[in-house]
Amino acid sequence: MPASPSDYYAALCARDRRFDGRFYVGVSTTRIYCRPVCAVRTPRFENCSFYPSAAAAEAHGFRPCLRCRPELAPGVAPIDAAGRYAAAAARLIDQGFLSGQSCEGLAQRLGISARHLRRVFADRYGVSPVGYAQSQRLLLAKRLLAETALPVTEIALAAGFGSLRRFNGLVRERYRLSPSELRRTAPAARAPHGGHGLHLRLAYRPPLDWAAMLSWLARRAIGGIEAVHGDQYVRSISLMHGGKRLDGWVGVRADASRHALSVEPSASLVPALPLVLARMRRLFDLDASPGDIAAVLGDLAAPRTGLRLPGAVSGFEGAARAVLEQQVSTSAAACLLKRLAERFGEPVPTPWPSVDRLFPAAAALACACDEDIAAIGIPRQRARALRLLAIEAAEGRLDLDDVIDVERGLARLQEIPGIGPWTAGYIAMRAWSWPDVFLCTDYVVRKRLPGMSPGAIDEHARRWSPWRSYAVFHLWASDAPPAP
Structure with missing residues (x-):
């Protein structure tokens, strides 16, 4: 900075x-x-x-x-502890947390005092959590006025305002324009509401290797849940918003000329648009700063500076995928996950025949027995690990979405029988989007760094901190070992 x-x-x-x-x-x-x-x-x-x-x-x-x-504007991925608390608070605010709870409740949710929350939040964002929440609601409403044909009342509710009168008053107070005047000043290219008509942009810092991202996701796509069609990624998604479950679908394309992704959510997800956009930012790692990462990784990142760290649309899905990807090939893991979705996922209508189910909820797997899960073709011990993970998540004892204390989270995961260091680390990388995890026992990593023990590899990788997760992805994508 x-x-x-x-x-x-x-x-x-x-x-x-x-x-x-x-x-x-x-x-x-x-x-x-x-x-x-x-x-x-x-x-x-x-x-x-x-x-x-x-x-x-x-x-x-x-x-x-x-x-x-x-x-x-693109976001910023924090790497320090205070930044993680502030960013986690901002994510929860973006998802509407302060619409129904106080700043003290937000601090309690993060496990810190309200005074500490206000201090780290002001240091990072220059404003209080309440002030930030109000501005974010207004900015989202401004975006929806500019980019969609949604009715003003629907925009006010989607942005988190309790009443149209309050929304109109704040827009005039802050922007010195009415909502209708804001809409008139925006570009006229707005599609009608519903179906394929709602498109929103998510900016990123270039470069972003969209082809590499799609290739990665396509090889690991869960049949029935997600697919890659040409230059578009599509998937089903289920979200909790305001105590209600919303099911729908999302399609994403790159808009390279604007350094942005174009996100098309189903009409059913409009009430939870802030949460949808946050999940897409996490899935495609849009808050990354490629220049900062490349400066630390050096020659390792030079051939592929646009490589990102693919995330997950939910912490539980990311964790469940990690368990089933243990010690099997990419194609075998995709097959197992497809069977899991067919057996435990609920149906959902989408525009694509290849996407017709939701990823199984933690509660659904928590209620299953080990034999039912093992029937998809996995050892009973792994089925038990998946069920225990689901129980911990469903009963609220294991947070898989807003993890701040990563070391504690890694230790907590490894208390579950069947989840070892590799699986826990992989969950941190993808489900939690943590940038500084290194899988020193990974088969491909050891192949790329031959003649070194896991301990020596771990020591060698310290040069790549705080971007060691990206180093792992570059090693996986590499054709030859990096220069020592």
């Missing part, structure tokens, strides 16, 4: 994409704030002030630029 206002201004003048989403600039003459990549004429230095988040800029009285659209 820049160290001084003059450094921020230099990044602004260069329109450096490495800083997109890392800071925002408020212009005193217009009272508008922008992303550092905004194409408008660069303001004078003395008219600029810099903020760590869009919410902080709005808290200082600035309204979002209608040209660069701050709500489309």
